[in-house]
Amino acid sequence: xxxxxxxxxxxxxxxxxxxxxxxxxxxxxxxxxxxxxxxxxxxxxxxxxxxxxxxxxxxxxxxxxxxxxxxxxxxxxxxxxxxxxxxxxxx
Numbered sequence: 001x002x003x004x005x006x007x008x009x010x011x012x013x014x015x016x017x018x019x020x021x022x023x024x025x026x027x028x029x030x031x032x033x034x035x036x037x038x039x040x041x042x043x044x045x046x047x048x049x050x051x052x053x054x055x056x057x058x059x060x061x062x063x064x065x066x067x068x069x070x071x072x073x074x075x076x077x078x079x080x081x082x083x084x085x086x087x088x089x090x091x
Contacts, residue, residue: 026070
């Protein structure tokens with residue numbers, strides 16, 4: 001199963017309430033497809049203007065450690081299960 005083909009969501013019942021959890025997965029294939037778009041090209045400038053240099057640097061370091069759990073669907077689902085999520089795969 002390719003990560004680009006998977007969308008995971010879960011419904012948890014807490015105190016009689018249902019909570020929908022949506023799991024986003026970063027796909028390198030999609031990133032490659034949009035890499036030449038004007039929006040993607042201007043993204044760094046927009047983020048710098050919106051968040052500032054310190055936040056950009058902090059997020060760069062943080063995301064370096066998060067990439068495995070954002071790009072590997074099995075790791076993503078394992079972590080969801082660890083949190084007690086019951087997920088539904090949609091293709």
